[in-house]
Amino acid sequence: MSRIGKKPLQIPAGVDVKVAGNVVTVKGPLGQLTWPLAQGLSVAVQDNTVNVTRQSEERNVRAMHGLTRAELGNMVAGVTKGYERTLEINGVGYKAQLQGKTMSFNVGYINPIEFPLPAGIDAKIDKQTVITLRGIDKRLIGQVAAKLRAIKPPDVYKQKGIKYAGEALRKKEGKTGK
Incomplete structure (x- = not known):
């Protein structure tokens, strides 16, 4: 049982x-x-x-x-109570903007990445680098947060990208020359 x-x-x-x-x-x-x-x-x-x-x-x-x-x-x-998930953007010049129900990300690509928020999810952006997602459906909050993180996953060598708040990244050492 x-x-x-x-x-x-x-x-x-x-x-x-x-x-x-x-x-x-x-x-x-x-x-x-x-x-x-x-x-x-x-x-x-x-x-x-x-x-x-x-x-x-x-x-x-x-x-x-x-x-x-x-x-x-x-x-x-x-x-x-509702659910909340926070993401952080790390990197020089990396930022996010919110226009209505669409988020725009400048994360090192040539063009900004547009991400439409699904119904039932509210987003708030602080200082252009901290994204807070709120909603009542735990599955939907987790899925949207995972899709946002997948836009630019954190790089273990340069420590740049979108990561969950509190996520610990181990910095890897790059190749060493002869």
């Missing part, structure tokens, strides 16, 4: 969890999220707790049991 899957999920005040068929909807002060249930899983809501149960012991059902409970927990946390 999945340790995470069998833990009941507490619903805080102001959050509404509804199950309609095989779709779970979580609604809170910051917004609304939905999660489709896999075959063989069921969700029961009672007395401000959510319980995820499975009907069979098949491998894919067991795998989805803990994942579904974790995702529901992330959804409840997202609609109450």
